[in-house]
Amino acid sequence: MKKKIIEMPCLNEARKREVKKDIPTSVFKMDDTLSKLGEGKYYLIITHGCQANQRDSESMAGLLEAMSYKPTEEKEKADVIIINTCAVRQNAEEKVLGEIGDLKKLKKNKPDMIIGIGGCMAQEEEAVKIIMEKYHQVDVVFGTHNIANLPKLIKDATESHQRIFEVFSKLGEIVEDVPATRFVNHKAWVNIMYGCDKFCTYCIVPYTRGTERSRSMEDILNEVTDLKNKGFKEICLLGQNVNAYGKDLKTDYGFGELLDRVAKVGIERVRFVTSHPWDFDETMIKAMKDNANIMPYLHLPLQSGSDHILHKMNRRYTAEQYRNLVDLIRKELPNYAITTDIIVGFPNESDEDFNDTLKMVDYCKYDNAFTFVYSKREGTPAAVMPDSIPQSLKEERLQILNKKIGEYANMNNQKFMDQVVEVLVDGKSKKNDKTYSGYTPENKLVNFTGENVAIGDIVKVKITSCMSFSLNGYML
Numbered sequence: 001m002k003k004k005i006i007e008m009p010c011l012n013e014a015r016k017r018e019v020k021k022d023i024p025t026s027v028f029k030m031d032d033t034l035s036k037l038g039e040g041k042y043y044l045i046i047t048h049g050c051q052a053n054q055r056d057s058e059s060m061a062g063l064l065e066a067m068s069y070k071p072t073e074e075k076e077k078a079d080v081i082i083i084n085t086c087a088v089r090q091n092a093e094e095k096v097l098g099e100i101g102d103l104k105k106l107k108k109n110k111p112d113m114i115i116g117i118g119g120c121m122a123q124e125e126e127a128v129k130i131i132m133e134k135y136h137q138v139d140v141v142f143g144t145h146n147i148a149n150l151p152k153l154i155k156d157a158t159e160s161h162q163r164i165f166e167v168f169s170k171l172g173e174i175v176e177d178v179p180a181t182r183f184v185n186h187k188a189w190v191n192i193m194y195g196c197d198k199f200c201t202y203c204i205v206p207y208t209r210g211t212e213r214s215r216s217m218e219d220i221l222n223e224v225t226d227l228k229n230k231g232f233k234e235i236c237l238l239g240q241n242v243n244a245y246g247k248d249l250k251t252d253y254g255f256g257e258l259l260d261r262v263a264k265v266g267i268e269r270v271r272f273v274t275s276h277p278w279d280f281d282e283t284m285i286k287a288m289k290d291n292a293n294i295m296p297y298l299h300l301p302l303q304s305g306s307d308h309i310l311h312k313m314n315r316r317y318t319a320e321q322y323r324n325l326v327d328l329i330r331k332e333l334p335n336y337a338i339t340t341d342i343i344v345g346f347p348n349e350s351d352e353d354f355n356d357t358l359k360m361v362d363y364c365k366y367d368n369a370f371t372f373v374y375s376k377r378e379g380t381p382a383a384v385m386p387d388s389i390p391q392s393l394k395e396e397r398l399q400i401l402n403k404k405i406g407e408y409a410n411m412n413n414q415k416f417m418d419q420v421v422e423v424l425v426d427g428k429s430k431k432n433d434k435t436y437s438g439y440t441p442e443n444k445l446v447n448f449t450g451e452n453v454a455i456g457d458i459v460k461v462k463i464t465s466c467m468s469f470s471l472n473g474y475m476l
């Protein structure tokens with residue numbers, strides 16, 4: 001099938017940053033000629049990766065429904081299948097290529113089906129070349145900067161029968177009012193900013209999601225108020241690094257002020273991810289102390305406990321600075337649960353470096369942690385760093401770390417024994433459909449028995465047993 005290349009991803013362009021950036025903001029308007037294109041047709045979105053991708057998929061769903069497509073869970077029934085990809089680790093990419101491969105037969109039986117690839121993998125030069133050369137069943141490739149163009153791209157592919165490639169590697173812009181179909185109706189992600197300028201040496205995100213750019217406080221408050229009025233019980237403010245909110249705006253307010261204003265809208269539960277220790281400040285702690293509806297849960301990625309490795313990662317803080325920050329949070333916000341991200345096996349991580357990480361876990365006694373073995377990302381500075389550490393030793397370190405994380409998670413969860421906790425109900429438990437599940441304010445997963453329970457209810461649950469990563473109980 002013929003190709004139409006509008007733009008291809010370019011790592012050199014994606015690397016560029018401007019000190020004085022003037023981020024264009026526009027308001028999305030649906031082209032009416034596209035609103036009936038999907039009548040009588042169905043779409044399916046497969047989402048990989050982080051919360052930012054979950055939220056982007058809600059926009060893709062909103063755009064497809066604005067074209068009159070209806071959602072389906074069945075691949076065979078879909079007329080449009082979008083895979084929203086993740087590039088944070090190699091295995092995430094291999095999984096996506098496997099999925100695209102599986103669609104080849106389906107496409108053969110349904111040649112008018114449109115298969116689209118979006119997300120961070122589509123922002124990578126090498127990945128798009130592979131899709132272009134080897135996966136001819138893919139009709140549209142678009143990136144993280146032009147999701148709002150999806151309707152036009154689908155029309156183009158449908159009518160021209162060409163494969164369309166449109167991926168921009170640029171600083172990025174902000175497009176407001178893109179229609180979104182929320183995947184659940186009781187809690188919602190709210191983007192406050194996009195992109196990242198931290199350039200941690202192992203991370204592909206600054207190259208796939210562009211420069212840090214903040215939405216206006218007014219647009220964010222309008223979205224939160226709208227969600228509250230629609231009956232949502234919980235919102236989570238979203239950004240690769242929410243603490244940097246507002247630094248690119250010509251205003252004197254930052255994340256602390258935004259958090260306080262969002263909490264004052266009055267929605268039951270306010271959360272936020274992800275925080276970078278480097279940008280953490282007193283205004284945030286003040287907002288978290290002053291507003292009871294900001295949930296007592298903080299995700300504070302560490303990545304490593306070794307100064308040597310933190311420096312090589314370009315994390316911009318030392319182990320001591322991180323410890324001091326945790327001390328401050330424990331002093332000012334004693335009831336907060338703290339979780340983290342840790343990478344083991346960074347290039348040439350020594351036994352001593354790894355022990356520093358274990359010591360930091362002993363110091364912080366986290367409620368939980370997302371732990372990973374370092375995954376080389378082409379184009380990042382760490383990808384060319386010498387590394388003589390065998391993969392087997394890296395895997396071994398991960399096991400040792402996970403065991404320790406499990407012990408502290410269990411220790412922290414034991415505090416909830418015989419306690420009555422508030423749970424926002426997400427639905428039937430994955431483990432047992434006679435029980436329900438949801439999360440406490442500390443973001444603890446609870447499985448519980450109860451009668452007449454509805455998704456979105458906030459119920460009181462008496463805890464009867466505690467596991468490392470979940471609690472059990474019965475509804476009062």
Ligand code: SF4
Pocket residue numbers: 196197198199200203204205206240241276
């Ligand atoms: S802060 Fe670092 S790890 Fe997080 S998205 Fe930015 S570059 Fe990646």
